[in-house]
Amino acid sequence: MKYDTIIIGGGLAGLTAGATLSKSGKKVLLLERHHKPGGCATTFKRGDFIVEVGLHEFSGIMENGTVPLILDILGISEEVDFQQIPEFYGIYSDRSQFVVPHGYDNLIKALSDKYPEDAKAFRRFAKLVDGIRKEGVRLPASPLKLKLIYPLMPLMFPSLVEASKHTLGSWLDKHITNENAKLDLLGHISWWSDDPYKLSMFYFGLVFSGYMENGAHFIKGGSQTLSDALAGSMEKHGGTILLGKQAEKIITRNGKVTGVTLRDSFNKSLDPVTISCDNIVANLAPPLVPALLDEPHANALKQKISSYTRSISFFCIYLGFNTDVTKYGVKYYSNVIEAEGLKSLKDVYPNLKGDWSKRSFVLIDYGKVDAGLAPAGKSEGVVLAVDYIEDWENLNEEEYKAKKEEVAQMFLERIEKQFPGIRDAIEYYEVGTSKTIQKYTSNPGGSVFGYAPTKEQSGLNRLRDNFLIPNLYFASAWTFPGGGFEASIIAGFMVASKMNTDKIWSERDAEEYRDARIVKLTGRKENAGSSIELSFEKPKGFKHEKGQHAILTLMNPKVTKLDLPYRRLS
Ligand SMILES: Cc1cc2nc3c(=O)[nH]c(=O)nc-3n(C[C@H](O)[C@H](O)[C@H](O)COP(=O)(O)OP(=O)(O)OC[C@H]3O[C@@H](n4cnc5c(N)ncnc54)[C@H](O)[C@@H]3O)c2cc1C
CATH class of the missing domain: 3.30.70 (Alpha-Beta Plaits)
Structure with a gap:
């Protein structure tokens, strides 16, 4: 049995890559060690609250925005209801209260009304961040094309060139005189980093403009809705998602990856299983990957990432x-x-x-x-x-x-x-x-944006998707273009698009991985209140005796909305 692609990790980049490859006809298996898909983009239930884990403000939801286009291609636009947030943020400080509105004109006006001496610099700031996004979208993905146009970069991509020379702090210090204005403009610094003097102007501009242009957004029902929709799209197009399965080894032979050994995350006594594949997408954090690889690859990766630092x-x-x-x-x-x-x-x-x-x-x-x-x-x-x-x-x-x-x-x-x-x-x-x-x-240090979006680790300096082994790809907040919801989805889509054109595919094998312990859902009854009764086929040889219990992992990610992944039967 062989899959075209095995994806390790069901975060946004992993799910997007899985859904995109499945849609293009590939046989894809996604392994997620947690009992629900989404990674940071999940929710959990407490009483009558659905608790949002990791979404506050979503960037880049705009007409012709890349994420809306991707959701459209994957056929899930209708399933994700983006709610526009009224304003970017309000700041309570020693200074007078200040609201950062959406829209470049509104932003320039709000800042200029309060700090008229820097009005020109605010216009310049807005022009630069707007330019970063517009030029960033046009930037060729191929390193070869980039090399060819390199001498023309200042003419073709002036905002990107200017941004690449600066941290956010150094740019603001150069152009804005009033320190209070800088503090008001950066009240939300923790959306990116803890240090404006390390934060890449390029990365900041890319995300900031994604909030300015059409406002920041939240997803009705929480970010799990998006993760479930991506998982649903992948399954609808024939992909398989195994929850509660942890990849513990990437098999390599003759300089190529050939399969993955996986183990049940919740029952370590079960034997590991090895499944073959043509190629792999690592959505898990790159610092975790050396432990899965054989030498010399493990050491080569360790060396490559040894100088990278983590985000907050x-x-x-x-x-x-x-x-x-x-x-x-x-x-x-x-x-x-x-x-x-x-x-x-x-x-x-x-x-x-x-x-x-x-x-x-x-x-x-x-x-x-x-x-x-x-x-x-x-x-x-x-x-x-x-x-x-x-x-x-x-x-x-x-x-x-x-x-x-x-x-x-x-x-x-x-x-x-x-x-x-x-x-x-x-x-x-x-x-x-x-x-x-x-x-x-599993993100080391609980890093929320992968590698820190510093000047040295952003833009063209960001870890790329394919550098170690020809058929091993990386897609996550840790890789290009960077961390956050928008960037992770784009990373997943970009890697799948690139893989589709690479020579990493062999003959198709139709056999699917079947876990003999999977039991069929035979009935589902909604009771008054918020409880739901589920009935399952009895596993072969299962004889219920007093004091015994079975642990059931719900396979269909949509069912995780119940937040009932495990329940004792007795
Ligand atoms: C509290 C919080 C608030 C945030 N707020 C925002 C916000 O407002 N706006 C915004 O844009 N971004 C925000 N982010 C950041 C954003 O959520 C992340 O950058 C993005 O979701 C990361 O996606 P990812 O694809 O890198 O995968 P991750 O979410 O990191 O998921 C990786 C997955 O891989 C799985 N995995 C790891 N190892 C294995 C293995 N061996 N086998 C199988 N599976 C494995 C993990 O279980 C995990 O599910 C926030 C994050 C957090 C935590």
Whole structure:
């Protein structure tokens, strides 16, 4: 039995690559170690709240935007309902309150009204970020073509050339005189990085313009809706998704990959299985791949990525409120609570790296859009701050829990101070750290954007999709074009398009992998309230005796909406 492609990891890039290759007729198998597809783009249920794990603001949802086009090609545009967020963000600081609106003209006006001395620089800023996206889309994907046009780059791609010379901080310092204006413009820095003086102007411009042009968006029902739609598209076109299956070895022979050995993630006593394939897409983080490879490939990859640094992670307090929190003064969807005493852009990094009790953070109020996460009359939010795994290392379980709670209480006190009364409206809260993100996505350090989007690791310097073994491809937030929802989907689509034209395919083998332990769903009954009864075919030889239980993993990703992956039968 052989698959054309095996995809390791069901994050957005893996799912998009899987759906695109399946649509073009390839026989694709996707392995995801978690019990639901999506990686960072997932939700989970708590009481009557659907808790969003990793989407706050989606960039690039615009007419002729690449992501809408990809969803269209995959036939799932109708399944994903993008809700436009009213404004980019509002910032509460020592300065007067400031709202960053959507739209370049609105942005220039808002900034120029407050800081007229820098009006010219704001126009220049808007022109540059707009140019970065427009030119970025036109940039040839082929390294050979890029080499050929290299001497003409300043003429053909002036914004990209200008951006490539700068970090965001260095560009702002060169053109904008008022430090307060820079702080207002960068209140949302943690959407990208912790340090404006390291953040690539190219990467920043690419994403920022994707928010400016047609506004930032949220997905009704949460990001799981998108992941499920991608998974559904892949299955509809004949692809196979195995959840709860972890790739533990990439088999290589004569300098090529030939298969994957996988193991059940939840029952390690089961024997591993090896499946052959023509080629592989690694959606899992590249730093995890050497452990799956034989020498000399493992060492070659380690060497290649040894100097790369990881992006930030997030500390999240997921919040369920028993009411709409607008009444407590929460005005915006993204409410940036800036630390007291920031005077210049140079203070941003020390603050985000510093004391928890003073760190700037964001409160997202999903209730400002038709988010479909909370029941009528209630609302959902999340507190989000930059986080580093180093802060959580060397703690035993008790110490870790206690520290998590201590830090959470600091932030809850600060939202209460900003929005008096809000604390009493909290019906549910749960805390996730970089360690939690690492645990559920396997991304080292809980990195949310793969490799840090620094000047040295972005644009043409970003890790490419195919550099180690001819038929081993990489597609994730860690690779070109970068991290985030939009970029990861584009990475998945680009890799599939490239693979389709590469010489990496052999004769088709029709046999499918069958897990003998899969049992058929025979009935589904919705009861009053929110419970659903599922009936399954009895596995061969299964005889129920008192005290025994069976663990069922639901195979159809759409069923994960129930959030009932495992239930005891007795
Ligand atoms: C809390 C949070 C907030 C965020 N907010 C935003 C936002 O507002 N806007 C935005 O654009 N981006 C945001 N992001 C970033 C964005 O979600 C990610 O950059 C993007 O979803 C990553 O996609 P990916 O394809 O790299 O895969 P990942 O999501 O990293 O998934 C990789 C998958 O591979 C699987 N895997 C790993 N190893 C194996 C193995 N050996 N075998 C099988 N499977 C394996 C993992 O289980 C995982 O599901 C946020 C992320 C987080 C965590």
